[in-house]
Amino acid sequence: MSTGDVLALLSVLTAGTAMGWRLARVRARAWGASGAERLGQGFPSLAGTESLRDVLDSIVRGFSAGADGAPAVLRLYDPRTRLFEARAFAQVDESARGAVSNQDVTREQFDALAADASRTGCCLRVESTYAFGDQVLRTPSRGLVLVPLEDRGVDPLGYVAMAVGGERVAWRLGQSRGLEALAAYAVLAIDRAMLRGELESRALALAAASRNLKELERLKDNFLSTVSHELRTPLTSVKAYAETLLRQSGELDEPTAREFARVIVQESDRLNQVFDNILRMSPLENGRGRMVSQDFSVLDVCREVAERIEPELQRKGIGFELVAPRADVMLHGDRSALHHVIHNLLDNAGKFTDSGGHVRLLLDEDRELVRILVEDSGIGIPGEEAERVFDRFYQVDGSSTRSYGGPGLGLAVCRDVVNWHCGRIWSEPAPEGGSRFVMLLPRHGLIVRPHPRDADRVGARNQREAFYRLATALVAETMRTWIVSIMLVDDDGGGLRIEAALGIPPDVVRDVYLRQGESVAGAVWSEGRSIHVPDLDDDDRFKGRLNEVRYPTRSLLSCPLRLDGEILGVLNVNNKIDGTPFDDGDRLLLEALADRLASGLRDYRVFASSHETLASTQEALQALIDVRRQQVTPLREEVARCGLETARRLELDDADLRALAFALRHYDVGLAGVESALLRCSRPLTSEERLRIQEHVAHGVTLAAALGNVGPILKILLHHHENVDGTGYPHGLRGEAIPLGARIVRLVDTVAALLHGDARREAVDIDVALATVQAGVGRAFCPRLTPLFLEVVTERRDRLEAAAPEDTTAHRAPIVAPATAWEIEPVGAGTGEETR
Amino acid sequence: MKRILVVDDEKYIRNILDFSLGGEGFEVITADNGEEALTKSVDLHPDLIVLDVMMPKIDGFEVCRALKTKSDTKDIPIVILTARDRDEDRKKGKDAGVDRYMTKPFSPGRLVDLVHELLGLKQPD
Numbered sequence: 033m034s035t036g037d038v039l040a041l042l043s044v045l046t047a048g049t050a051m052g053w054r055l056a057r058v059r060a061r062a063w064g065a066s067g068a069e070r071l072g073q074g075f076p077s078l079a080g081t082e083s084l085r086d087v088l089d090s091i092v093r094g095f096s097a098g099a100d101g102a103p104a105v106l107r108l109y110d111p112r113t114r115l116f117e118a119r120a121f122a123q124v125d126e127s128a129r130g131a132v133s134n135q136d137v138t139r140e141q142f143d144a145l146a147a148d149a150s151r152t153g154c155c156l157r158v159e160s161t162y163a164f165g166d167q168v169l170r171t172p173s174r175g176l177v178l179v180p181l182e183d184r185g186v187d188p189l190g191y192v193a194m195a196v197g198g199e200r201v202a203w204r205l206g207q208s209r210g211l212e213a214l215a216a217y218a219v220l221a222i223d224r225a226m227l228r229g230e231l232e233s234r235a236l237a238l239a240a241a242s243r244n245l246k247e248l249e250r251l252k253d254n255f256l257s258t259v260s261h262e263l264r265t266p267l268t269s270v271k272a273y274a275e276t277l278l279r280q281s282g283e284l285d286e287p288t289a290r291e292f293a294r295v296i297v298q299e300s301d302r303l304n305q306v307f308d309n310i311l312r313m314s315p316l317e318n319g320r321g322r323m324v325s326q327d328f329s330v331l332d333v334c335r336e337v338a339e340r341i342e343p344e345l346q347r348k349g350i351g352f353e354l355v356a357p358r359a360d361v362m363l364h365g366d367r368s369a370l371h372h373v374i375h376n377l378l379d380n381a382g383k384f385t386d387s388g389g390h391v392r393l394l395l396d397e398d399r400e401l402v403r404i405l406v407e408d409s410g411i412g413i414p415g416e417e418a419e420r421v422f423d424r425f426y427q428v429d430g431s432s433t434r435s436y437g438g439p440g441l442g443l444a445v446c447r448d449v450v451n452w453h454c455g456r457i458w459s460e461p462a463p464e465g466g467s468r469f470v471m472l473l474p475r476h477g478l479i480v481r482p483h484p485r486d487a488d489r490v491g492a493r494n495q496r497e498a499f500y501r502l503a504t505a506l507v508a509e510t511m512r513t514w515i516v517s518i519m520l521v522d523d524d525g526g527g528l529r530i531e532a533a534l535g536i537p538p539d540v541v542r543d544v545y546l547r548q549g550e551s552v553a554g555a556v557w558s559e560g561r562s563i564h565v566p567d568l569d570d571d572d573r574f575k576g577r578l579n580e581v582r583y584p585t586r587s588l589l590s591c592p593l594r595l596d597g598e599i600l601g602v603l604n605v606n607n608k609i610d611g612t613p614f615d616d617g618d619r620l621l622l623e624a625l626a627d628r629l630a631s632g633l634r635d636y637r638v639f640a641s642s643h644e645t646l647a648s649t650q651e652a653l654q655a656l657i658d659v660r661r662q663q664v665t666p667l668r669e670e671v672a673r674c675g676l677e678t679a680r681r682l683e684l685d686d687a688d689l690r691a692l693a694f695a696l697r698h699y700d701v702g703l704a705g706v707e708s709a710l711l712r713c714s715r716p717l718t719s720e721e722r723l724r725i726q727e728h729v730a731h732g733v734t735l736a737a738a739l740g741n742v743g744p745i746l747k748i749l750l751h752h753h754e755n756v757d758g759t760g761y762p763h764g765l766r767g768e769a770i771p772l773g774a775r776i777v778r779l780v781d782t783v784a785a786l787l788h789g790d791a792r793r794e795a796v797d798i799d800v801a802l803a804t805v806q807a808g809v810g811r812a813f814c815p816r817l818t819p820l821f822l823e824v825v826t827e828r829r830d831r832l833e834a835a836a837p838e839d840t841t842a843h844r845a846p847i848v849a850p851a852t853a854w855e856i857e858p859v860g861a862g863t864g865e866e867t868r
Numbered sequence: 869m870k871r872i873l874v875v876d877d878e879k880y881i882r883n884i885l886d887f888s889l890g891g892e893g894f895e896v897i898t899a900d901n902g903e904e905a906l907t908k909s910v911d912l913h914p915d916l917i918v919l920d921v922m923m924p925k926i927d928g929f930e931v932c933r934a935l936k937t938k939s940d941t942k943d944i945p946i947v948i949l950t951a952r953d954r955d956e957d958r959k960k961g962k963d964a965g966v967d968r969y970m971t972k973p974f975s976p977g978r979l980v981d982l983v984h985e986l987l988g989l990k991q992p993d
Binding site: 265276 | 878879880881883884887888891922951952972973974975976977
C-alpha cells in the first residue's frame with residue numbers, strides 16, 4: 033500500500049468520524065500511534081501478499097480498535113457448509129473464542145437476523161433477546177452489533193460481530209462513514225487474499241491435471257501393452273501350432289497331431305477368457321449392464337470351472353483339488369461373472385505354480401456368506417504387492433521384466449465383480465507357502481424392488497439399481513455388516529416395503545409389508561425413533577414378535593429415514609461381521625448414514641433431480657465406499673471408537689455425536705481424489721506434493737456436501753488437519769476455534785496412522801503412539817481433549833492390541849493421508865520438523 | 869549337430885520350437901527365464917539363441933546385452949522373438965546387439981528358415 037493510498041483511505045476515514053469516531057481515537061487506539069505510515073503497516077494492503085489469515089486478523093483488530101477496543105469476531109461464510117465460520121478474533125479471550133466457534137451461525141439464521149434487526153448505516157443492531165450465536169460475546173454493559181461484509185456475489189462474504197458499550201454507541205457506530213469505509217475496504221482485502229489463495233490452488237490443480245494427463249497416458253500405454261501381451265501370447269501358440277499342422281500334415285504322427293490340435297483349442301479358450309476380461313472391464317461396459325442376478329449353485333459353477341482347468345493343471349504337473357461341502361451352496365448373484373472370476377483365480381494360481389506344486393479350490397459357507405478360497409503352493413505374492421495385484425493397470429511397470437509374471441487384467445476384473453456383489457476379495461500368504469485368494473460373497477446379493485415408474489423412463493431401473501447398490505454397499509461397509517435393508521413407506525402411506533436389500537432372501541424382500549407399529553421397523557416408523565437390539569435372545573421386547581424375520585438375526589439396528597421432518601422409510605442392519613453386538617456408537621453411525629441417504633432416496637424415487645445431481649450423489653457414494661474399503665481395519669475401527677467415547681464423556685448431544693460418528697469413519701474420503709502413487713510414495717514428499725495431499729480436505733468436503741445438508745459433518749471434515757497452535761490446514765485455526773469434533777478426529781487419525789504405519793513409517797506400539805501424541809499437545813493436539821482421549825485409549829488398550837494387525841497381514845495396512853511429519857514421528861526418532 | 873537355445877516363459881512356444889527346430893536336425897535346449905538363459909549360454913555354448921523379451925527376472929534385451937559383451941558368447945547369433953513390436957522396442961533390441969528381430973505371432977517355418985540363414989546352412993526347399 034503506497035503512502036498515497038494510505039492518505040486516501042485516511043481521508044475517507046476522517047470524513048466519517050464526525051459522529052463520534054474521532055480521528056484522534058482512530059490514530060491513538062486503532063492503529064497504535066502517530067502517522068499515516070503506521071496506519072499503512074497495521075492494515076492489510078491491497079497488494080494481496082499477506083495470507084488470508086493475516087488479513088483477517090488485521091481487519092478484525094481494525095474494527096475492534098475503531099469501536100473502542102470492543103470484543104470482535106470475524107466470520108466468513110462457507111457456501112459448502114452453509115455456515116458462517118469464526119475465523120479471526122480481537123479482544124476475545126481463548127475460552128470465549130471456543131464458545132463463539134462452537135456456536136454455529138447458519139445462513140438461515142443470518143438471513144433472518146438481517147431481516148429482523150434494526151439497521152443503522154452498515155450496522156445491524158441485535159436485540160439482547162434475539163437468539164443468535166454471537167450473543168455469547170454480549171456482556172451486561174455491551175450490546176451486539178453486526179457489520180455485514182458483502183461483495184456483489186450471490187452469497188455474503190461474512191460479517192464482523194462486535195460487543196459495543198450501549199445502544200447509543202452502537203447507533204453512533206452505525207452512522208460512521210469510517211466504519212462503512214472500513215467494511216468496504218475489508219471486503220476488498222479479503223477478496224484479494226482469497227483470490228490469491230484461489231489462484232494458488234488453481235495453479236496447483238492445473239499442475240496436477242497435467243500430471244494426471246501424463247499419468248493417464250502412461251496408464252493407457254501400460255494397459256495397451258498388457259492387453260496386447262495377453263492377447264498375443266495365446267494367439268502366438270494358436271498360429272504356430274496351426275501353421276505347423278498345416279505345413280506338415282502328412283508327416284505328423286497321430287498323437288502329435290492330436291496334441292497340437294489340443295493346444296490350439298486350449299489356447300483359443302484362453303484367448304476367449306482374455307476377451308471376456310477386457311469386455312468385463314467396467315469402463316468399456318457402460319455401467320455393467322450385462323450383470324444380472326439369479327439364484328444358482330456355486331458348487332455347480334466350481335465343478336464346471338474345475339472340469340475345464342484341471343486337465344490344464346495336470347499337464348503342467350500341478351495337483352488340483354476341489355474341496356467343497358457335500359450339500360449345495362446357493363448364491364443370488366451373476367452366475368457367468370462368478371464363473372469367470374473363479375476361472376481367473378485358478379488360472380492365475382496355475383500361472384505362478386511350478387510343476388510338482390498344487391492348487392486348491394475351497395468352497396465353504398455360513399449363514400450369511402459364501403466363502404471361496406483359491407490356494408496355491410507357488411511363488412507367492414510379495415507383501416507390498418498384495419493390494420496392487422487387483423489394480424487395473426498393474427503388472428506392466430513399463431519395463432519388460434515381469435517381476436512375478438503379473439496377473440494382468442484378470443484380478444482387476446475379479447475385484448470389480450466381487451465389489452458388484454458387495455463382497456470382499458483379498459490375497460494373503462497361504463499357510464504352506466504360496467498365495468491364497470479369499471473371496472467372501474453375501475449369500476443373498478442385492479435385490480431392488482421393481483418400480484411401476486421404471487417403465488416411464490429410459491434407464492430408470494438401471495439408475496435406481498446403481499444408486500441402491502452404492503447405498504447398501506456404503507451402509508454395509510460403514511456398519512461392518514452383511515445384512516442391510518432399505519424400507520420405504522409406500523405411495524399411499526399404508527405400509528412399509530423393502531425397497532432394496534442385501535443379504536435377505538428374495539421371498540422375504542417380496543413379501544414383507546409392515547403397518548405402523550408392526551414389528552421393529554413398523555415401530556421405528558410410528559415412533560420416529562431408532563430401535564437398537566444388541567442381542568435378540570436377551571431382549572424381552574421382541575421375543576416371539578419377530579415372525580417376519582425369516583433370516584438369521586442376532587443383533588439389529590433400525591432407524592428412520594427422515595427428510596424435512598417426514599419419515600420416508602426405515603434403514604435396517606443386522607449382525608456385525610465380527611459377531612459382536614451393535615452398540616450405541618453403531619446406532620449413531622447408522623442414523624448419520626440414514627440422514628445422508630434420505631435425500632438421495634427421494635431423488636431416485638421421484639427422479640426430481642437433474643442428472644448432474646444424481647451423478648454427483650453417485651460419485652460421492654462411490655468415493656466413500658472406495659476409501660472406506662481401502663482403509664477399514666479392525667484397528668482403525670477401535671481407534672474410532674475411542675474418539676467417539678471421548679466425545680461422549682464430554683457430554684456432546686446426540687446430533688453432534690452422530691456427526692462425529694460419521695466423520696470418524698469417513699474423514700479421509702477426499703483421498704479418493706489423490707493419486708494413489710502419492711499416498712504410497714515412500715520417500716519424503718516435496719512441499720508441492722504435500723500441498724496436493726492437503727487438497728484432499730477440500731475435495732472431501734465437496735464430496736460430502738453432495739450428499740445433502742451436512743453442515744456439522746462438513747465442519748469436522750474441513751478442519752481435521754488443523755493444529756491448535758495454528759500451523760495446520762486449511763485455515764490455520766487455533767485452539768478452541770477448531771471444531772471439537774475435528775480436534776477429536778485429528779487425535780484419532782494420528783493414533784491410527786501411528787499404529788498402522790505407512791509407506792514412509794514403520795508401525796509403532798501403543799506406548800510410543802501415546803507418547804508421541806502427548807509430545808504434540810499444545811502444538812497439534814488440544815490440551816483440553818488429549819488427556820481425556822489418552823485416558824480412553826489406555827482403558828481400551830486390550831481391545832486395541834487385539835485388533836492390531838499381525839506381521840503376516842501387515843501388508844494390508846490401509847492407505848492413510850500422510851500427516852505432517854513431526855506429529856507422526858515416534859518420540860526420539862529425530863526432529864522431523866521439515867514440514868514446517 | 870548345431871545346438872540351439874530356445875528361451876521363452878511360455879511352455880507351448882518352447883515346445884513348438886523344439887518340435888520345428890528338432891525336426892530340422894538341430895539339437896534344441898530350452899530355458900524359461902533370463903537367468904537360466906545366461907547360465908546355459910555360458911555352460912552349453914549354443915550355436916544360436918532364440919530369445920523372448922518379457923520374462924521373469926531378467927528380460928531378453930538384458931540377456932542379449934550381457935552375452936554380447938562377453939568374449940566367449942559375443943559371436944552367438946541371437947534372434948529376438950517377441951510380442952513387443954513397437955519401434956522403440958526394435959531400437960532397444962538393436963542397441964542390445966541382437967542379430968534378428970522377429971515378432972509374435974510368428975511362423976515357425978519362417979523362423980526355421982531364418983535359423984538356417986544365420987547359421988550359414990543350405991536352406992531346405
